[in-house]
Amino acid sequence: MRVLVVGGGMxxxxxxxxxxxxxxxxMKTGKARITMLSASHEHVYQPGWLYVAMGRATxxxxxxxxxxxxxxxxxxxxxxxxxxxxxENHVKCKSGKVHEYxxxxxxxxxxxxxxxxxxxxxxxxxxxxxxxxxxxxKQLSDFKGxxxxxxxxxxxxxxxxxxxxxxxxxxxxxxxxxxxxxxFYYTYPIGRVHSLENxxxxxxxxxxxxxxKYETLFNMKEVDGKNAEVLSEEGGAVKYDxxxxxxxxxxxxxxxxxGLGENGWIPTHRASLHMEGEHGKNxxxxxxxxxxxxxxxxxxxxxxxxxxxxxxxxxxxxxxPVRSYDGKVFCFIEAGKDRATYAMFDYQNPPQPKxxxxxxxAFKMAYNKLYWASARGLL
Amino acid sequence: xxxxxxxxxxxxxxxxLMELISNMKMMSVGDTLELLSTxxxxxxxxxxxxxxxxxxxLDTKQDGEGTWHIRVRKAK
Ligand SMILES: Cc1cc2nc3c(=O)[nH]c(=O)nc-3n(C[C@H](O)[C@H](O)[C@H](O)COP(=O)(O)OP(=O)(O)OC[C@H]3O[C@@H](n4cnc5c(N)ncnc54)[C@H](O)[C@@H]3O)c2cc1C
Numbered sequence: 035m036r037v038l039v040v041g042g043g044m045x046x047x048x049x050x051x052x053x054x055x056x057x058x059x060x061m062k063t064g065k066a067r068i069t070m071l072s073a074s075h076e077h078v079y080q081p082g083w084l085y086v087a088m089g090r091a092t093x094x095x096x097x098x099x100x101x102x103x104x105x106x107x108x109x110x111x112x113x114x115x116x117x118x119x120x121x122e123n124h125v126k127c128k129s130g131k132v133h134e135y136x137x138x139x140x141x142x143x144x145x146x147x148x149x150x151x152x153x154x155x156x157x158x159x160x161x162x163x164x165x166x167x168x169x170x171x172k173q174l175s176d177f178k179g180x181x182x183x184x185x186x187x188x189x190x191x192x193x194x195x196x197x198x199x200x201x202x203x204x205x206x207x208x209x210x211x212x213x214x215x216x217x218f219y220y221t222y223p224i225g226r227v228h229s230l231e232n233x234x235x236x237x238x239x240x241x242x243x244x245x246x247k248y249e250t251l252f253n254m255k256e257v258d259g260k261n262a263e264v265l266s267e268e269g270g271a272v273k274y275d276x277x278x279x280x281x282x283x284x285x286x287x288x289x290x291x292x293g294l295g296e297n298g299w300i301p302t303h304r305a306s307l308h309m310e311g312e313h314g315k316n317x318x319x320x321x322x323x324x325x326x327x328x329x330x331x332x333x334x335x336x337x338x339x340x341x342x343x344x345x346x347x348x349x350x351x352x353x354x355p356v357r358s359y360d361g362k363v364f365c366f367i368e369a370g371k372d373r374a375t376y377a378m379f380d381y382q383n384p385p386q387p388k389x390x391x392x393x394x395x396a397f398k399m400a401y402n403k404l405y406w407a408s409a410r411g412l413l
Numbered sequence: 414x415x416x417x418x419x420x421x422x423x424x425x426x427x428x429x430l431m432e433l434i435s436n437m438k439m440m441s442v443g444d445t446l447e448l449l450s451t452x453x454x455x456x457x458x459x460x461x462x463x464x465x466x467x468x469x470x471l472d473t474k475q476d477g478e479g480t481w482h483i484r485v486r487k488a489k
Contacts, residue, residue, distance in 0.1 A: 380423075
């Protein structure tokens with residue numbers, strides 16, 4: 035079986051490594067082959083950008099050569115796919131090269147699009163690319179006091195970022211002795227401070243304790259840079275001195291252009307992870323680019339990749355898949371510079387977050403390093 | 414005019430209302446959407462948001478399996 039993995043990020047890499055380890059024998063004897071195509075020779079640990087924004091990491095610490103992370107035997111090419119011909123079981127890359135497959139796994143991720151909201155890109159900071167995270171740190175370090183407003187676009191990857199950024203900025207400003215000159219104003223699209231009800235129940239009193247104000251049912255419509263004001267679809271208007279954005283996201287343009295999914299989100303079966311529709315039988319979708327109603331997070335990509343790798347190995351060995359994806363997600367929540375908690379949930383069970391502790395924060399800091407073992411499929 | 418179904422059953426995060434808001438951004442004025450949700454809260458928080466923004470509520474009902482079917486129209 036020829037397995038083609040498109041995307042060398044979290045989902046694609048974990049899937050390819052876990053599968054390679056399970057089908058070593060089949061790969062050695064030529065019964066199975068894994069090829070990966072990616073848009074970059076680098077693998078970036080994106081969650082690290084939160085720490086870059088706070089001056090606690092630099093972008094180079096978060097990057098490894100993609101090839102160095104892959105199990106031996108996996109063929110790797112930096113050659114982005116431009117055309118998906120799913121009815122004919124092949125893709126065409128930027129170089130013009132055509133790759134045929136028996137099974138394709140697509141994990142091309144998502145991208146922030148601040149330019150979708152008029153005025154947002156020019157007037158706000160965010161931490162959704164390495165450069166933006168460095169700029170975030172510079173602007174936050176130069177901030178001398180005033181009103182910091184957090185505004186959140188939909189959909190976005192990493193559901194915890196709005197809260198994490200707010201708590202982290204609070205501690206950053208506190209350490210600089212500027213808390214009495216600073217007002218934090220957090221806005222959120224739905225009627226509570228986080229999508230997860232139990233997380234919102236925990237976070238709102240934390241905000242109250244820290245003096246962080248908040249407004250819910252606030253979906254940004256436009257930013258008026260001249261008057262330093264962000265306007266909402268609901269008719270709200272909030273003045274800012276420093277505007278911190280979680281930009282709205284889309285999937286990759288190549289997904290949209292090939293008609294695989296509106297806005298780059300591919301219709302995906304919630305249990306099998308196969309693409310919906312007539313050509314979905316040998317197409318598996320992982321990570322941010324699914325249209326599943328679950329968090330766009332690395333842990334989602336990870337748990338989906340585990341399920342998919344186990345299933346593909348089983349199909350190769352015994353002719354049928356063995357597991358369904360249960361919607362599992364595990365997200366750490368940094369609650370400031372030295373405390374954290376976590377939320378674990380699936381399609382059936384909501385999370386029950388505990389009070390933040392230093393121990394969970396220490397574990398998250400360790401995980402930031404252990405991630406490279408996780409990408410290799412060892413954790 | 415098109416009609417879309419958004420299956421947000423079992424969605425805790427981002428959750429049914431965030432799924433609805435994201436989808437409504439992709440729709441044209443006059444299009445309708447049916448949200449499937451297993452979260453009882455949706456029956457209250459979707460109408461609240463729809464009213465606040467000025468879209469239109471069409472119908473809310475719960476089927477025998479406990480799933481809420483909430484139909485809305487994009488009005489602006
Ligand atoms: C600031 C920030 C903080 C975050 N914090 C957390 C966190 O604490 N916990 C958590 O779980 N998640 C977190 N995330 C989210 C997490 O990083 C993503 O959800 C995860 O990377 C998604 O994995 P993926 O495989 O779908 O996509 P990605 O990891 O983004 O990988 C996409 C891959 O596809 C490749 N690609 C793109 N186009 C093509 C093409 N045409 N052909 C071939 N390859 C292509 C890219 O080069 C890349 O290798 C965070 C993200 C950000 C930005």
